[in-house]
Amino acid sequence: MAANSTTTQRAEQLAEQLREHSRAYYVHDEPTISDAEYDRLFRELQEIEAEHPELITPDSPTQRVGAPPSDKFESVDHATPMLSLGNCFDDNELAEFDRRAREAVDGGELAYCAEPKFDGTALNLRYENGVLVRATTRGDGVTGEDITPNARTIRNLPLRLAGQNVPDFIEIRGEVVLARSRFEALNARLEGEGHKPFVNPRNAASGSLRQLDSKITARRPLAFMGYGIGRVDGMTLASSLYEQLQQLQAWGFQISQYVDRVQGLEGCKAYYEAMAERRANLDIEIDGCVFKVDNAAVRDELGFVARAPRWAIARKFPAEETTTRLNAVEFQVGRTGALTPVAKLEPVFVGGVTVSNASLHNMDEVERKDIRIGDMVVVRRAGDVIPEIKEVARRGENAREIELPGECPVCGSAVERIEGEAVARCTGxxxxxxxxxxxxxxxxxxxxxxxxxxxxxxxxxxxxxxxxxxxxxxxxxxxxxxxxxxxxxxxxxxxxxxxxxxxxxKQTTLERFIFALGIREVGETMARDLARHFGTLDNLRAEAGAYLVRLDQADQAHPDNRAARDRMLSAEGLQAVPGVGARVAHCIADFFSEQRNLDVIDALIEAGVTWETVDTDDTPQPLAGQTFVLTGSMDSLTRDEAKARIEARGGRVTSSVSKKTDYVVAGDSPGSKRDKAEKLGVTLLDEVAFLALLADTGN
Structure with missing residues (x-):
């Protein structure tokens, strides 16, 4: 059954929230919600998409691992993707995972490799002929940041694999962690030197790895804990994951002393209970256990979903909770203008720290949970940076509703909450x-x-x-x-x-200038399409104003019929540009309706910023309307260069393969995208064929 408008809107809301939280976590090292709340939102979106596959979009958070790397370091593609893990939160979900895994074979009991789930930051190490040549962060799972000088400073990380039996090429995956005892000593030193201490060991590990000066990283007592292997050439590994971890140890890597091979569901449950009891006394923070099918043949049979292997799962520990009073609510303005309600709490000790603030996420969450100032609320924290309010425990006397401000508390600009969106934003x-x-x-x-x-x-x-x-x-x-x-x-x-x-x-292009303005929902591709469609900034500004006029007319003509309103707006103007829907058009129109934004644009032009007028009529577009997916690496072009050449010819590049994909360009080590293209009957191009296509369609 097709999704109704309410379900579609909820899926869009969840996707937008998860993208923002993911960018805050992976790119800016500034988490805005707890891991538990992120997991809840992610699972809700997964459930909607499972029931309504037509709602799955190429840029859905469920189709990716995280967010893109920052531009502080060189971007590097992993030889094989660093996938994330699915999560489960109770024995029933763990049993369902075990059932699905057993169905792939004969239904008999499976052996699992069991490990603690470290609460640190993932790292990919590349060794050639036994020597470390590169270390990269997870990034978005396909491309990470090259932090090799920093990784070399980690004392327990081998610069050369031990022993003689080493492969020609291998990727070693693991977690960079900071022991609790060393974390406390580090914070004491930082405070003694007048620096701000870290919030928790995970943030300390992540922040230390991404220092531009590796001398600073060298002063941080980091450790690397190996947990897996990516691509390997020139050697046949044991089919057992447990035995592969023993091989890592033989090569000189530290692995958890609690790695074990367990039998069946009951073995997994017993391991989880044992680690839950040990957790408080461990020097390295863990937030759950990981169970992976031990046998390679079964793993191959199970395969992957878009973002995670079907043969592995993380059983998360429950969040820690307590009750306190909500005294007040303040609204903070984020980097994208999103207003986040922050609860000011009666201080309470939970999750190992005293908590006085907690995120309320957005007004939809406030209304859904019916939270009011003066209520007794349940606060949840499990080693997370920002605690959250789970629910109302008891309605307070004289409790009053939380109201969204009409003006930005920082700049006084109007606050807008677009229909169908959970997030309210400053328009400044x-x-x-x-x-x-x-x-x-x-x-x-x-x-x-x-x-x-x-x-x-x-x-x-x-x-x-x-x-x-x-x-x-x-x-x-x-x-x-x-x-x-x-x-x-x-x-x-x-x-x-x-x-x-x-x-x-100062000498730039119109598409770069539009992208640089930071208009919400307008990325590089959209900026390029807007520039090509309108040709000049004046045309775009004029159409943004005209859109608001037509929007008002549509609202008056069809006050109770959103579909009819959308039809009135989609035939011309902003929504005539490929990819520009109602939400994107609204964002563009809002930006150009704010006089202070126009003042900034005028000031930039007065300062001498210029660009050539785009020729909207004669630009050849031989690949217009065709969708490409790039996978693997090519000798003659980087992925960015290939994308640029496709887009210069009017083509579109997406991240996932679907029936609507026209071509999959498969370089070396293409991975699962090539397999999916073959399954769906999508045309595959190797590097030679792709270069020939480019030659046939332009210079």
Whole structure:
């Protein structure tokens, strides 16, 4: 049965929430919700998509592992993807996993490799002829960040595999962790040096790995715990995962002393109970147990879903909970303008810390749980950065409803909550101080105006010092040349290079400029399509204004019929651009309706930012309407270069294979996407055929 509008809206809401939380967690190291709440939202979306497969989109959080890597480090493709694990939270779900696994064979009892689930940050190590050549973060599961100099400082990480029996090439996967005892000592040292301490060992491990200066990483007492193997060439591994872990140990890797091979469901349950009892006394934090089918033949039979193997599951420990009073609610403004209600609690000890604040996520959650100021509420925390309110325990006397502010508490701009969305947002955009830093970082990033030398640290410092308040201020930094030269770590040459890069960035393209503005829902591809469709920024601005007029007319003509309203809006204007639906059009129109955003654009133009007018009529589009998926690596092109050439010819690049995919370009080590293309009958192109297609369709 097809999904109704309510279910469709809920799926879209969940996908948007999960994307934002995922970016906050994986890219910015600033989690905005607890792991338990993320799991709940993710599972709800999985259930909706399982019941209504037509709602699955290529960019759904269920179709990916995480979010993309930041641009601080070089991006590197893993030889084989680093997949995530499915989660279960009780014995019934664990039993269902075991049942599905047994069905793949003869229904008999299976052996499982059982391990603690470390609460750290994942790392992929590449060894060639036994020597460490590269270390990368998980990233989005396909592409990670090269942090090799930092990984080399981890004391228990082998720079060369021990013994003579080593493969020509191998990827070793594991978790970088920080023991509790060493974490406490590290925080004591940081506080003694006047630095801010870390919130928990997981954040300390993640933050230490992503230091731009590896000397800082070397001072952090990190450890690497091996748990798996990716691609291997030149050697045949044991079919047993348990025996593979013993091989890791023989090569010099530290593995958990609690790794075990257990029999069947009862063995898994007994292992879980034993680890739950040990958990409080362990020096390394764990948040559950991992069970993997031990036999390779069974693993091959089970295969994978989009983001996780069917032969492995993580049995998570329950969150810790207690009850306290909700005294007040404050609204915080995030980097995308999202207003998050934050509960101010009567301080209570839970999950090992004293908690006085908790996330309420959004107004939909507040209304769904019927939370009011003055209520006694259940607070849940399980080693997470931000606790959450699970439910109301008891209605408080004189309890009052939580109200969404009409104006942004930071900049005073209007707050808008688009129909069908859970998140309310400040419309201030570029002029809201809460969004300013991230807007500036985005504006100067590599795929926007690409201002070399103006990285995150520089922007943070310049904002704090009052040198930057809007993107236009970047082009006035030359007026502060003497002050810049006098700053610690700067000099005449570095300042000259920065100012030269800023000057060069003034000559850009319309699609880069549109992308740099940071309009919500407008990524690189959408910015390119808008530029090609409208040709000039003036045309786009005019159409954004016209859209709001037509929206008002549609609301008046069909106040109770959303489908009819959408039909009135979809035939022309913004929604005539491929990929622009009602929500995206609304975001674009809102951005250009805010006068202060227009003022920033005018200031940028006055500062000398220019671009060539796009030829909307004569640009050849031989691949228009055709969808490509890229998998594996090619010798002659990087993935970004291949994507750019496809898009230059009007084609579209997506991340997952479906019946609507026209071509799958399969390089070396293509993985499961090639298999899915063959199953669906999608045309496969190797590197030679792909290059020939490019040659036939353009220069």
């Amino acid at each position: 955009g570029l002029v809201c101080a809460a969004q300013r830093r991230e807007a500036l970082k985005h504006f100067s990033s590599r795929r926007a105006l690409d201002i070399e030398g103006l990285g995150d640290r520089q922007i943070e410092a310049f904002v704090d010092e009052g040198l930057l308040a809007s993107p236009a201020d970047i082009f006035a930094l030359h007026e502060h040349r003497d002050a810049l030269v006098a700053r610690e770590g700067y000099g005449e040459k570095s300042v000259a290079n920065l100012l030269s890069s800023i000057e060069s960035s």
